[in-house]
Amino acid sequence: MSAAFFRTSLRRAAAPRSFPRASPFRSSILRYSTQESTSTPPPPPPKSNTALFIGLGAVVAAGGVAYYAFSDDGTAVKSGLQAAKVKANFVPTKDDYQKVYNKIAEILDVDDYDDGSYGPVLLRLAWHASGTYDKDSKTGGSNYATMRFEPESLHGANAGLHVARELMEKIKAEFPWISYGDLWTLAGVCAVQEMAGPKIPWRPGRIDGVATDATPDGRLPDATQGADHLRNIFYRMGFNDQEIVALSGAHALGRCHPDRSGFEGPWTFAPITLTNDYFKLLFDEKWVWRKWNGPKQLQDKKTGTLMMLPTDYVLVQDKSFKKYAKAYADDQDLFFKDFSNVVSRLFELGVPTQQFVTPEPWIMKNSDE
Numbered sequence: 001m002s003a004a005f006f007r008t009s010l011r012r013a014a015a016p017r018s019f020p021r022a023s024p025f026r027s028s029i030l031r032y033s034t035q036e037s038t039s040t041p042p043p044p045p046p047k048s049n050t051a052l053f054i055g056l057g058a059v060v061a062a063g064g065v066a067y068y069a070f071s072d073d074g075t076a077v078k079s080g081l082q083a084a085k086v087k088a089n090f091v092p093t094k095d096d097y098q099k100v101y102n103k104i105a106e107i108l109d110v111d112d113y114d115d116g117s118y119g120p121v122l123l124r125l126a127w128h129a130s131g132t133y134d135k136d137s138k139t140g141g142s143n144y145a146t147m148r149f150e151p152e153s154l155h156g157a158n159a160g161l162h163v164a165r166e167l168m169e170k171i172k173a174e175f176p177w178i179s180y181g182d183l184w185t186l187a188g189v190c191a192v193q194e195m196a197g198p199k200i201p202w203r204p205g206r207i208d209g210v211a212t213d214a215t216p217d218g219r220l221p222d223a224t225q226g227a228d229h230l231r232n233i234f235y236r237m238g239f240n241d242q243e244i245v246a247l248s249g250a251h252a253l254g255r256c257h258p259d260r261s262g263f264e265g266p267w268t269f270a271p272i273t274l275t276n277d278y279f280k281l282l283f284d285e286k287w288v289w290r291k292w293n294g295p296k297q298l299q300d301k302k303t304g305t306l307m308m309l310p311t312d313y314v315l316v317q318d319k320s321f322k323k324y325a326k327a328y329a330d331d332q333d334l335f336f337k338d339f340s341n342v343v344s345r346l347f348e349l350g351v352p353t354q355q356f357v358t359p360e361p362w363i364m365k366n367s368d369e
C-alpha cells in the first residue's frame with residue numbers, strides 16, 4: 001500500500017459528506033480535543049474543499065493539533081490518523097497494522113489466566129465496543145472507543161472488561177499511533193484467528209472520541225431475557241435472526257465469571273478454540289436449570305460442568321433461531337463463513353465509510369503464517 005494511497009484516504013476521511021449529525025452525541029464533536037491539544041478553540045471552518053485541505057495542512061504544518069479538519073458545513077471531525085504520527089509524518093501501512101496484530105498474538109497465551117488465553121476477553125471487549133450501535137440515531141459502535149470513559153466503563157454489561165482494556169494499554173504504549181477503536185477491534189480479529197477461527201476481514205480508520213460520545217446504559221444484551229429482547233437489541237444494530245445466531249456462536253469461547261456477570265462456567269469443553277461445539281452441545285446435551293444461589297442459568301445434565309445462559313438456550317427454543325442453530329451444529333464450515341461475515345460487520349458498526357483507509361477490508365496474517 002503506497003503512502004500516496006493513504007494520503008488520499010486521509011483526505012476522504014477529512015471531508016465527510018454524509019457525516020451523521022442528527023444525534024445528541026454529535027454536538028460533542030465540536031468540542032474535540034486531543035492529548036496534545038491545548039485549550040485553544042479550533043479555528044473557524046473554511047468555506048471550500050480547497051480551503052479544507054489547506055486548513056488541514058496548516059494544522060499539520062504547525063506541528064500542533066493535527067486532529068482538526070473541517071467539512072463545508074463547519075462540522076469538525078478528527079482525522080483517521082492519530083495526531084502523534086501525523087506530526088511525525090508517519091503513515092501506517094498494512095504491515096504496521098500486521099505488527100500490532102503480531103504483538104497481540106504474542107501476549108494472548110498465558111498460564112495464569114482463566115483457560116490459558118486472553119483471547120476470549122479480548123473478543124468480548126471488541127464486541128461490547130461495537131455492539132452499542134444504534135442504526136437509527138447512528139450513535140455508538142466501535143468508532144470512538146467510548147468504553148474508556150465513565151460511566152460506560154462502569155456499565156454492568158462491561159464488568160471485567162478492564163482486564164482487556166488494561167492489556168491493550170501495553171500494546172498502545174508500543175504503537176501509540178493506533179486508535180483505540182482500531183486496536184480493540186484488531187484484538188478481536190486476532191483473538192478469533194489465533195483461537196483457530198476463520199479469517200475476519202478488517203480495516204482501520206476508527207478515531208478516538210471523548211467522554212460525551214459515550215453511549216447510554218442498556219444497549220447490550222441482558223442474558224436473563226428471551227427471544228424478544230435478543231431481537232430488540234440486535235435488530236437495533238441492524239442484524240437479522242441468522243446473524244444473531246451466528247454471533248452467539250462466539251460463546252464457544254471463554255467463560256462466565258461470578259465476579260463479573262454473576263454467571264459461572266464455560267459453554268464448551270475447549271473454551272480457547274473456536275468450533276461449532278456450542279451449537280452441537282445445545283442440541284446434543286440435556287440442559288437443566290442449575291440449582292444454586294446465583295442468576296438463572298442452565299447446566300448440562302451429564303457432567304454439570306458446562307453452562308448455557310437463558311439467551312443461549314433460546315436459540316433452540318425459538319423456531320426461527322433454531323433453524324440456523326441446527327444448520328451451524330451440522331456444518332462448522334457454514335458457521336465459520338457466516339461468523340466471519342457478521343463479526344467483520346459488527347466491528348465496523350458506527351464507523352462512517354469514508355473514515356476507512358481502504359475500500360476493501362484486509363485479511364490479516366495469522367502469527368504462524
Ligand code: HEM
Binds near residue numbers: 258311
Ligand atoms: C447474544 C447475546 C449475548 C449475551 C446475552 C451475552 C452475555 C455474556 C455473558 C453474561 C458473558 C459472561 C461474562 C463474564 O462473566 O465474564 C459473556 C461472555 C462472553 N461473550 Fe457474550 N453475550 C452475547 C453475545 C456475544 C457476542 C455477539 C459475542 C461475540 C461475537 C460474545 C462473546 C463473548 C465472549 C468471547 C465471552 C467470554 C469472555 C471471557 O471469557 O472473559 N458474546 N457473554
